[in-house]
Every structure is written in C-alpha cells, then in structure tokens.
Amino acid sequence: MDFTLFQQLFVNGIITGTRYGALGVGFGLILGVTGRFHFAYSTTYVVTAYAAILAAEQGVPLVLALIIGLAVGAILGMLIEGIIYRPLQTSAPTLALLAIFISSLGIVIAGQNLIRLYAGSRSKILDTGFTVKGLSLGENTFTSLDVVMVISLWAVILGVWALIRFSEPGRMINAVRVNPEMARVVGVDSGRIYLAVFGIGSVVAGSVAILSAMKYAALPDMGQQPTFLAFVVAFLAGIGSGPLRTALTGLAVGMIESLSGLWLSSQWAPLVVFSLLFIYVAVKPFSLGTSFPARARRLLPLGAR
Amino acid sequence: MEYQIDIFNQMLIFAIFALSLNLLIGYGGQVSVAHAALGAAGGYTAAYLSVEYGVPYIPATLFAIGAGTLIGTAVSVPALRLSMDYLILLTLSLSTVLLTLIVSLKYFGGSYGLLGIGGVSVFGKDIVRPSDYLKILLPLLVVLFLACWRLGHSPFGRVLKGIREDEIATRSLGKDVFMYKVGLFAITSAMAGLGGAALVYYSQIASPSQFSFDVATTMIAMIIIGGMGNLWGSLLGVVLVVVSRPVLEKQVNASPEDASLYRLIIYGAALVVVMRLRPEGLIPESASLRAGVAWIRRLAGRLPAPPAPAAGSADATPPHIAAARVARARPGNGLVEDVSQLEAAVQVTGLVKHFGGIRAVDGLDFRLAAGRITGLVGPNGAGKTTVFNLITGAIRPDAGVVTLRGNNITNIPPHRVARRGMVRSFQDVRTLPRLSVLENVALAVPNQPGEHLGNLFFRPGSTARAGREAREKAIEALRFVGMESRLEYPAGALGYGEQKLVALARMLATGADVLLLDEPASGIDQSWLDPILEVILQTRDMGKTICIVEHNLHVVERLADWVYFMEAGIVTAQGTMRDLISQPRLAEVYFGNA
Numbered sequence: 025m026d027f028t029l030f031q032q033l034f035v036n037g038i039i040t041g042t043r044y045g046a047l048g049v050g051f052g053l054i055l056g057v058t059g060r061f062h063f064a065y066s067t068t069y070v071v072t073a074y075a076a077i078l079a080a081e082q083g084v085p086l087v088l089a090l091i092i093g094l095a096v097g098a099i100l101g102m103l104i105e106g107i108i109y110r111p112l113q114t115s116a117p118t119l120a121l122l123a124i125f126i127s128s129l130g131i132v133i134a135g136q137n138l139i140r141l142y143a144g145s146r147s148k149i150l151d152t153g154f155t156v157k158g159l160s161l162g163e164n165t166f167t168s169l170d171v172v173m174v175i176s177l178w179a180v181i182l183g184v185w186a187l188i189r190f191s192e193p194g195r196m197i198n199a200v201r202v203n204p205e206m207a208r209v210v211g212v213d214s215g216r217i218y219l220a221v222f223g224i225g226s227v228v229a230g231s232v233a234i235l236s237a238m239k240y241a242a243l244p245d246m247g248q249q250p251t252f253l254a255f256v257v258a259f260l261a262g263i264g265s266g267p268l269r270t271a272l273t274g275l276a277v278g279m280i281e282s283l284s285g286l287w288l289s290s291q292w293a294p295l296v297v298f299s300l301l302f303i304y305v306a307v308k309p310f311s312l313g314t315s316f317p318a319r320a321r322r323l324l325p326l327g328a329r
Numbered sequence: 330m331e332y333q334i335d336i337f338n339q340m341l342i343f344a345i346f347a348l349s350l351n352l353l354i355g356y357g358g359q360v361s362v363a364h365a366a367l368g369a370a371g372g373y374t375a376a377y378l379s380v381e382y383g384v385p386y387i388p389a390t391l392f393a394i395g396a397g398t399l400i401g402t403a404v405s406v407p408a409l410r411l412s413m414d415y416l417i418l419l420t421l422s423l424s425t426v427l428l429t430l431i432v433s434l435k436y437f438g439g440s441y442g443l444l445g446i447g448g449v450s451v452f453g454k455d456i457v458r459p460s461d462y463l464k465i466l467l468p469l470l471v472v473l474f475l476a477c478w479r480l481g482h483s484p485f486g487r488v489l490k491g492i493r494e495d496e497i498a499t500r501s502l503g504k505d506v507f508m509y510k511v512g513l514f515a516i517t518s519a520m521a522g523l524g525g526a527a528l529v530y531y532s533q534i535a536s537p538s539q540f541s542f543d544v545a546t547t548m549i550a551m552i553i554i555g556g557m558g559n560l561w562g563s564l565l566g567v568v569l570v571v572v573s574r575p576v577l578e579k580q581v582n583a584s585p586e587d588a589s590l591y592r593l594i595i596y597g598a599a600l601v602v603v604m605r606l607r608p609e610g611l612i613p614e615s616a617s618l619r620a621g622v623a624w625i626r627r628l629a630g631r632l633p634a635p636p637a638p639a640a641g642s643a644d645a646t647p648p649h650i651a652a653a654r655v656a657r658a659r660p661g662n663g664l665v666e667d668v669s670q671l672e673a674a675v676q677v678t679g680l681v682k683h684f685g686g687i688r689a690v691d692g693l694d695f696r697l698a699a700g701r702i703t704g705l706v707g708p709n710g711a712g713k714t715t716v717f718n719l720i721t722g723a724i725r726p727d728a729g730v731v732t733l734r735g736n737n738i739t740n741i742p743p744h745r746v747a748r749r750g751m752v753r754s755f756q757d758v759r760t761l762p763r764l765s766v767l768e769n770v771a772l773a774v775p776n777q778p779g780e781h782l783g784n785l786f787f788r789p790g791s792t793a794r795a796g797r798e799a800r801e802k803a804i805e806a807l808r809f810v811g812m813e814s815r816l817e818y819p820a821g822a823l824g825y826g827e828q829k830l831v832a833l834a835r836m837l838a839t840g841a842d843v844l845l846l847d848e849p850a851s852g853i854d855q856s857w858l859d860p861i862l863e864v865i866l867q868t869r870d871m872g873k874t875i876c877i878v879e880h881n882l883h884v885v886e887r888l889a890d891w892v893y894f895m896e897a898g899i900v901t902a903q904g905t906m907r908d909l910i911s912q913p914r915l916a917e918v919y920f921g922n923a
Contacts, residue, residue, distance in 0.1 A: 061414060063421075108601060116608065122360055123604045125417060126553055129362070130604070133546040134597025137590045248542060252425040255418055291433040298426040305415055306407035310507075 026286070028163050033282045035164045039174060041278025043232055045271035046177040047250050048257025049184055050228030056264040057201045057221045060109055061121060063128035065229055065254060066247030067135035068104070072097030072230030073237040073246065074143055077150050086153040094230045101226030102219045104131060110215070132247070139244040147241035150234065173235045178271075180231050184224060185267040197221060201264060229254070253277075256301045335459040340571045341466040342527050347551045347563040348477045349520035354549075355557030355614070356481050357513045358493025359409070360417050363401065364521050364548050366424035369431060369540035371397040371522030376443040376535035377436065386449045390526040397522020400427075402515045409510040424545060432537050442536025449530055462531055469527075473520065477560055479786065480516070484771075484779030484796060487764070489513060490558070491772050494761035501721065501755075502773040502839055503747035504780075512782070543593055550596040553603055556610025561618070565611055570596065614763065615819075668891040671698040674843050674874035675720070675751065680729030682712075682719055682898075689715045691898035693729070697843065702865070702875040704889030704906065706882065708919055711895040713878040714756065717845050721753050722746045733843065748775060752836045753845040758828045762821025766812060766831050769820045770803035773838040806834040810864050826857030833864060844868065846877045850884045862887055882906065882919075 054062050076093025080086060108131070112123040156169045188194040199207040200217045208214060232250060236242075253274075258265075261273035277297060284296045350364050371393035378384035378392055400423075408419040431437050438444070449456040449465070456462055480486055491499035492506050500506045529535045538544075547570060555566025573595065577588040603610060612621075675697040682690040689712045697703045705713050718724040720731045722743045731739045733751055741749070761769050777799050778784040779792045807813045810830040815823065820831055829849065836844050849865060850858055865888055869875055879885050885892060886906040894902040894909055896918060902909055909915050 061417060108605070112604060115605075119608065121413060122358075123608060125360060126549065127601045127604045129546050129549060130597040130600025132597070133543060134594045134601070137543075137593040137597070141587065141590045141594070245542070248425065249429075252422055256422060259415075259418055291430070294426045294429045298422050301419070301422055302404070302407065305411065305419055308407075308411055308415075310410045 030283070030286060031162065032164050033285050034279070035161070035166055036285075037279035037282030038275070039166065039170050039278075040282055041275035042174045042177045042271075043236070043274075044253050044257050044278045045274025046181055046228055046232050047254035048261060048270045048274040049181050049267045050225040050232075051251075051254035052258035052261060052263075052265060052270040053184065053197075053228070053267065054221055054225040055258055057197060058105070058109075058218045060105070061125045061128065062104075062109075062222075062225075063125060063251065064104055064131040064135070065225070066132050066251040068097045068101045068226040069229045069233045069247040069250055070139060070242070070244065071100050071135065072226070073150065073233040073242040074139055074148075076234055077148050077237060077242055078143070080151060086151065090234055093234060094227050097226045097230035097233070098223040101222040104128075105218055105222040110218070136244050136247070143244070145244060147243050148237070149241045150237035152238045169235075169239055173239065176235065177231060180228055181267055181271045184228060187224070188267065193217075193220060253297070256297055260301065260304055331459050334463055336571060336575060338459050338462050338466055338531060340567050341463075341470045342524060342531060343548070343551065343571060344470055344564060344567045345473060345520055345524035345527060346548050347555070347567045348473060348560060349517040349524070350548055351552045351555075351557060351560060351563040352477055352481060352489075353513060353517040355552060355559070355563075356486055356493065357489040357510065358413075359510060359513065360413060361405070361420040361514075361517075362417065362545055362549070363404070363420035363423045363427075364517075365540045365542075365545035366420075366427040367397045367401045367518050367521035368525035368528065368544075369427055369535075369537075370400045371525030372529035372535050372540065373431060373437055373443065373525075374522075375526040376446050376529045379447040380443050380445050383447060386447060386530055389447075390523065390530075393526035393529075394519045394522040397525065398515050398519040401518025401521065402511065405514040405518075406511060409507060409514065424542065428537060428541065431540075437535075440537055442534050442539075444534055446529060446533050446535070466527065466531075474560065474564075476786070480782070481560060483785050483792075484777040484799065485509075485782065485785060487768055487772050488780055490764055490768075491761050494763060495759050497723075498755065498759035498761065499772070500742075500744050501723075501747060501753055501759075502835065503744050503752070503775055504772075505744045516782075546600075547593070547596055550600055552610075554596075554599055554610060556612040556614065556616070558614030559610070559612045559616060561616070561621075562610050562612035668698040668701055668703075669696075671701065673697065674699040674734060675876070676730075676732045677716075677720060678730045678732075680716070680719055680731070681727045682715060682724065683727055688898050690719060690726070693895075693899055695893045695900055695903075697874050697876050698891060699874050700869065700872050701890040702869050702877060702888050704885040704892040705876060705878045705895060706880075706885055706892055706906075706909075706919070707895035712898045713895060714847055716895075717753050717847055717878065720746075721751065721845065747839060747841060750841045751843040751845065752839050752841040754832050754836060754847050754849065756848045756851065758825070758832045760820040760823075760828045760831050760835075763819055765817050766807065766820050766823070767800070767803055767816040769831055770806055770834045770838045771799050773835045774799040774802050775840055803834075803838055806838040807831070809837060809867070810834045811860060824854075826853040826861065829853060829857070829861055830864065833861075833868075837868065842872070843874045844876070846875060846879075848879055849877060850879060850881050858884070882910065886910075 051062065051065050054060060054065070072093045075096035076089045079089035079092045084092065108127050109124050112127060113120045116123060152169060154168070156167050158165060158167055159171065188198055196207070196212050197217055197220065199210070199212055200214050204214060229250070233246070236246065236250070257274040257277055258270060260277065261270040277300060280300065281293050281296050284293065288296070346364055346368060350361075353359050353361055374396040375386075375389040375393040378389045379386070384392070404419055404423050405416065408416040432440050451465065456465065481489070488499065488504050488509055491504065492509060496506050525540070528539060532539065551566035551570050552563050553566070554569060555564070556562025573592055574588060577583055577591055578585060581588070581591070583591060673696040677693060677695050680690050680693040693716065695703075695705075705716065707713055715724070719726045722738070722741050722745070725740055729739065730737060733746070733749055736749070738746055738749060738751075761772070764772070778788065778795045784792045804813060804816070807816065810833050812827060812830050812834060815827065820828060823831065833849075846865070849861060853861065862884065865875065865877075877885065877888060889906055892904060892906050892909055893900045894915055902912065902915055
C-alpha cells in the first residue's frame with residue numbers, strides 16, 4: 025500500500041466526510057422528527073446557494089449575502105412544510121408518504137428549472153471573500169477553504185447538537201422525535217416544532233451549499249447528489265438518530281468512499297456509497313410493517329390505518 | 330405528416346414506461362423513481378452491443394430487457410422486504426448512481442452518449458422514417474397495453490391492489506406478498522428495459538439526458554396526472570405531457586430550450602397541485618370505459634346522474650341474520666363440556682416472547698378445541714394480541730411450539746399459516762378500503778389459477794372459469810354474513826360494523842377451519858352486536874374452530890365454550906366464563922380493585 029496516497033486520501037476523507045455528515049444531519053433531523061420524505065431538501069439547498077450568489081452579485085457584503093442565502097433557504101423549507109406537506113398530511117394521512125414524496129419531486133423539478141430559467145444554466149461561483157491558499161501538512165495538500173469548510177461545518181453540526189441538547193425549543197424537538205403522542209399530550213405544538221425543524225434542517229443544508237458553491241460552483245442541479253448522500257447518511261445512521269451519530273456516520277461514509285481510491289479509480293466512488301447502502305438494507309431483518317412504533321407508522325404506505 | 334407521426338411515436342415509447350410505472354405505483358403501490366434509470370440500463374445495453382459488436386436490433390433489445398430486469402430486481406429485492414421508504418431510498422440511489430456512472434465511464438461516451446447505433450429492419454426492409462417506426466411501435470404498444478390490462482384486472486392484479494392497500498392484511502389471507510412484489514418489479518423493470526431500447530433505436534443515440542432525473546420525474550408526472558391505477562389514465566397522461574412540447578414551442582413561441590424548461594416547471598407544479606386537489610388524477614381508478622361512455626352521453630343528452638352510493642353509511646341498518654338462536658343450545662346438550670376430551674385443532678406449548686426486557690408472553694400453554702369457540706381474556710397488556718401475532722407467524726416466538734392439527738407450524742410465515750388453514754382478523758379490521766366489498770372477499774379465495782402469470786396468458790379458459798368460481802365463493806361468504814347487498818361498494822365507504830362483517834366473510838372465503846378473531850365486537854354500535862355474534866355462532870356450527878380475544882366479557886360469555894384467563898403472559902385460569910367470573914381474585918385482576 026502506498027502510504028503517501030493513503031494519507032492524502034485520509035485527509036480528503038475528512039473533508040468529504042464532514043460534508044456528508046452535515047448533509048445527513050440536516051435531512052436526518054427532518055426525517056427523524058417529522059417523518060416526511062423531504063426530497064425537496066435538494067431545492068432548499070440550491071436556493072440557498074443561488075440566493076447568496078445573487079445577493080453578492082448585487083454588491084451586498086459577503087457576510088450579509090450568506091445570511092440572506094441561509095434565511096431564504098430556511099424560509100423556503102418552512103413554506104414547503106407549512107403550505108404543501110402539512111395539508112397533505114391532514115387531508116389524507118394514509119396516503120401521506122406517497123403524496124408528500126411525489127409533491128416534493130414536483131417541487132424539485134419545478135425549482136431546478138425555474139432557476140435555470142432566471143439564472144441561466146451556466147455555473148456560478150460564490151466569492152470566498154479571502155484568498156484561497158494551498159496548504160500542506162507533510163506531503164498532504166489541501167486548501168485553506170477546505171480548512172474553513174471542515175471547521176465551519178463541524179461548528180454547525182455541534183451547534184445543532186447543542187441546540188437540541190440544551191435549549192428549551194430543542195428539548196421540545198427531541199420530545200416530538202422520541203414520542204409524538206406524549207409530546208402532544210403534554211402540550212407541545214407539534215406543528216410549530218415541524219416548522220422549526222424544517223428551518224434548522226434547511227440552514228444546515230444551506231451551509232453545505234454555500235461552501236460547495238465557493239469550492240466548486242453552483243449549478244441548478246447541484247442539489248441532486250447532496251440529497252442522495254443526505255438520504256444515505258440519514259438512513260445508515262438510523263432514522264431518528266441524534267446529530268452526532270449522524271455526523272459520524274457521514275464522516276465514515278466519506279472516509280470509506282475516499283479510501284476506496286486506494287483500489288478503485290475515483291469514477292467508481294458513487295458505486296462504493298451505493299454498495300454501503302445496499303448492504304445495509306440487505307441485512308436489515310424482514311419486516312413488512314409488523315409492529316411498527318407510532319412514529320414509523322406515519323412513514324407507512326397506502327392503507328396503513 | 331412525418332412530424333405529427335414523430336410526436337405520436339414518442340407517445341408510444343413513453344407509454345411503455347408509463348404503463349409499467351402505473352402497474353408498479355398505481356396498482357402495486359410500490360413507489361420507484363428508478364424507472365428512467367432502468368430504461369438507461371436497457372437503452373445503453375442495446376446501444377453498446379450494437380455499436381461495439383454490431384449486434385442486430387432484436388437480440389440487442391432482448392439483452393436490454395434482460396439488463397433492465399436483472400438490475401431492477403436485484404436492487405429492489407432487499408428493499409421489498411421492508412417498508413416503502415427503503416424502496417424509495419434504494420431506487421433513488423440506484424438512479425443517481427447509474428446516471429453518474431454512465432457519464433463518468435469512458436465506454437459510454439460521457440455526456441455526449443453513444444452514436445452509431447445500427448439500423449432496424451423488418452423483412453429486409455429498412456426502417457428509417459417515423460411512419461415506418463409507427464408500424465412496429467403501434468402493434469407493440471397495443472400488445473403491451475393488453476398484457477398490462479390482463480395483469481392489472483386479474484386475480485394477480487387484485488392481489489397487487491391488496492398489497493397497495495394493506496400488505497399485512499393481504500399476507501394474513503395467504504398471499505405471499507414478498508414474491509408478488511418481486512414479480513411485479515421484475516415485470517415492470519423488463520418493460521422499462523424494453524422502453525429504453527425502443528427509445529435508443531428510435532432516436533439513434535443513447536445519451537444521459539434521455540434518461541435524466543428530469544425524465545424520471547416526467548414519467549411519474551404522466552401517471553399521476555393521468556390517474557394512478559387506471560391504464561387509460563396513463564395513456565392520457567402520456568398524450569398531455571408529450572403534446573405539451575410542440576404546443577409550447579408553436580403557440581407560446583418559446584425557444585426549444587426555454588420551452589423544455591417551461592414544460593418541466595409545469596409538470597412539477599402539476600404534481601404538487603394534483604396531489605393536493607385531485608390525488609386520483611384525471612381518470613380515477615374507478616372509472617371504466619362504460620362509465621366514461623355513459624358520462625359523455627349524459628353530458629350530451631343531459632340524462633340524470635345515477636344515484637351515488639351512500640358513503641360512510643354508519644347508520645345503515647344491520648343485516649337480518651336468519652337466527653337459529655332460539656333453538657340453539659351450547660354444544661354438549663347444555664351441559665358444561667369437558668373440552669379437554671375434544672380433539673385439539675391448535676395446541677400451543679411453552680410459548681415465549683420477550684421484547685427487550687418486557688416478557689410479553691412467558692411460557693404460554695393452551696389448546697383450541699376443534700369445532701368450539703375458545704375465549705382468551707385478561708387485563709390490558711396481558712399479551713393477547715401478541716399471542717395471535719405469534720401463532721400466525723407474524724412475530725417469531727423466542728421459544729415454544731405451535732401445532733395445527735398435529736403439524737408443527739412454529740416459525741412458518743403468516744401467508745403459509747393461512748394456507749394451512751388458520752387465519753386471523755385484526756382489531757382495526759384492515760379491510761382494503763379502495764377495493765370493492767366483492768374484491769375484498771374474492772381476494773381471499775385460495776389457490777386461484779389467475780394469480781399466476783403463466784395461467785393468465787396461456788390458460789385463459791380455465792383461469793376464467795376459476796375466476797367465476799372464486800366470485801361465487803366470495804358472494805356465498807358475503808351472503809352468509811348478510812352483506813350480499815353491498816358487493817360493489819368500496820369497503821372503505823362502509824360503516825364499521827359492516828366492515829367487521831366483510832372482514833369475517835374474507836376469513837370464511839379463505840376456507841381456513843381455524844379462525845382467530847381479534848376483538849370482533851369492539852368499536853361497533855349496539856345494534857350491530859347481535860348480527861355479528863350470530864354470524865360467529867353460525868360459523869362455529871359449520872364446524873369451524875374459533876378463538877376470540879375480547880374485552881367485553883358479555884360477548885365472551887355469549888360466545889365462548891371455554892375460556893383461558895391470561896395475566897402477564899401466562900394462563901392463570903381456565904374454565905367457562907361463568908366459572909371464571911365467579912372467582913373473586915380474577916374479577917379483581919380484570920376489573921381492578923373498584
């Protein structure tokens with residue numbers, strides 16, 4: 025084994041894994057608390073990046089542009105929950121999984137093409153506001169932007185963790201996640217909690233989007249790959265897991281994907297992630313939906329009554 | 330003219346995808362987003378074989394079908410064992426990964442795709458113009474439509490719809506739900522592979538954009554807008570979606586690029602709006618050709634609309650059950666019978682199930698005397714429903730043996746327990762709401778040849794005959810419970826008491842001779858109690874063995890010939906209901922220290 029290559033892949037693994045972890049934390053929070061199959065995570069992701077870019081293009085100072093981007097993404101996420109998902113859940117609870125998923129497909133496809141229409145199909149780059157320098161540690165190379173990315177995403181992840189762990193709203197979120205019935209009985213307004221969760225999840229996704237728009241570029245369909253990764257990480261961590269566990273799962277997925285480069289050429293990397301997921305699903309014990317807990321029942325397909 | 334035919338041909342190709350996707354989502358309730366990706370698997374297989382090895386179009390198409398089937402089935406099998414979110418997750422991942430690989434692997438021409446695909450020729454005549462292709466595509470689609478129709482509207486399709494409505498209920502009636510889902514996925518994946526090959530040959534290129542995520546969503550839009558569970562709806566959806574492009578380009582004067590953006594925005598918005606306002610789509614599942622013609626006639630001639638079936642007839646009068654009640658005595662000439670002298674239909678020995686630290690069932694022994702009603706009573710949380718789950722195989726016991734007529738059935742899956750002759754009902758009835766009452770019961774008839782694909786297509790005569798017999802059996806069962814006047818009503822529109830009777834008829838139609846009834850009298854109106862209890866007694870008199878779990882002790886008193894009292898997962902007493910109630914300790918355990 026080539027030790028230098030291993031080290032470099034290890035460093036890359038930390039960088040991509042952090043990104044995957046953050047993506048998983050945002051989506052996992054939404055799925056775990058609300059049970060919504062929120063595929064339009066992709067839309068809030070793209071919209072955050074584009075809103076920040078458009079604001080920066082208008083001459084808004086960078087920090088403010090980033091805040092605008094995150095706020096737009098969060099509001100969009102909350103609007104999707106409040107205007108689209110919730111009415112579907114109320115009008116046909118038994119069909120909600122299908123209806124919400126199909127609607128979110130619609131949101132993704134409409135959103136992506138609206139952006140193409142107004143912002144063009146060409147890639148846009150978000151200015152970093154500082155000069156990106158190449159750094160090296162021993163023989164490993166990375167950029168100062170990578171360092172900023174890893175630090176700020178872990179800050180976001182730990183922030184979500186601390187919020188849920190220590191703040192009053194966070195404890196309410198946790199109550200709804202663990203036992204929605206009980207939370208309702210003790211007077212937690214689950215509707216507001218859902219909105220809050222969609223807001224927080226969208227901000228986490230938006231942070232990744234902004235950093236990706238700085239490192240690579242923003243494209244109207246830039247949300248698809250991250251959404252796939254977010255789904256994979258959230259499921260691998262286990263639906264309803266806390267932020268730290270999800271983030272570490274993401275880190276592990278990124279690390280495995282990166283280290284697979286020791287044996288495989290990088291074009292096969294998506295297949296590595298898919299294989300992880302496939303094995304995970306394949307070894308899960310058979311359950312057609314017997315003895316589901318109340319929370320999982322909301323995820324059930326047609327006809328579960 | 331060729332221009333219009335070209336558009337028509339595109340409709341025909343997309344219809345291949347839409348019909349199969351509708352079978353999968355609309356009939357089977359299995360949501361997959363990998364249909365376009367499976368089309369890519371087929372299309373690229375055909376294109377690659379043609380470009381690299383000069384394989385002619387027929388074998389190349391067969392390989393394409395094989396590739397679609399293989400990938401689709403292999404990927405879906407693990408997910409089909411689990412709840413639906415795993416299927417969405419895996420199909421989503423499959424399409425992301427397949428499309429990424431197609432672009433990144435050098436064999437497939439990157440984002441430009443594969444060019445130089447061989448021509449198609451029939452009887453030595455080269456197929457070049459759209460009007461030539463039409464002569465192949467149109468017959469192909471007619472055949473596929475008929476095949477899909479046959480599948481969807483047969484006993485096989487009825488099981489699929491049962492799975493869509495309620496997997497667990499369908500399984501409890503003896504259907505191997507998992508194998509049906511795998512079969513459905515294989516068939517629809519094969520059609521997607523075929524569609525991919527057709528698309529690639531027709532456009533003479535295989536490129537990633539033909540099978541992109543946009544296309545996958547467009548396919549879903551076709552069946553959602555048209556109407557899930559109705560094949561005509563899918564055709565309408567295809568027409569609307571495909572026609573929208575030339576309409577936008579010509580009428581709105583948009584550039585082709587902008588027009589394609591507008592289209593996708595419209596489809597996306599349409600998905601959201603349809604799901605919210607008209608989830609059944611333009612042509613609902615219940616719509617038939619005959620009803621459509623009648624509707625058009627009414628529109629033209631302003632005939633009065635037919636009376637709509639009353640929904641939610643909770644206040645419907647209970648059926649009159651011919652009561653043999655007057656003459657009925659308890660079996661054994663009114664004397665208290667020693668049921669231990671009777672043959673045991675079911676024998677349960679040392680049954681144990683722990684959930685984590687909770688001992689739900691902790692060494693349970695009991696027997697169901699053949700031809701008698703046995704009651705299982707006990708305070709809340711005594712583990713009664715768990716017992717039903719354990720002995721029907723829905724949950725695996727940690728220890729213990731269950732025998733049915735002397736045969737060990739421990740650890741046998743629920744659908745096979747049902748076929749061996751023991752079926753159960755559910756506390757929350759679990760009728761299949763969007764299927765008619767008749768379909769609900771006909772589904773339960775065992776060993777229907779029409780549930781097997783080979784029979785459907787190769788033995789139509791005997792399949793049709795068996796189908797009529799199944800219908801007769803179902804009607805007979807419904808007549809027995811007094812519900813024969815409700816045959817064509819959707820089960821979900823019935824009142825709760827009526828649904829309980831339909832669920833009972835469904836169990837009778839399975840032909841099983843051991844019936845496990847979970848709370849047969851809970852949640853129903855007082856006026857429904859007598860008919861339901863009467864039907865249960867008459868069922869016993871037919872020679873069936875019955876076990877009831879019930880909270881209402883008066884019901885148990887009236888029905889049960891023998892009663893087991895369960896506390897904390899074990900049987901602590903047995904006897905007639907009267908014996909048990911007279912024991913002060915049991916009354917205290919049951920009613921609490923009031």
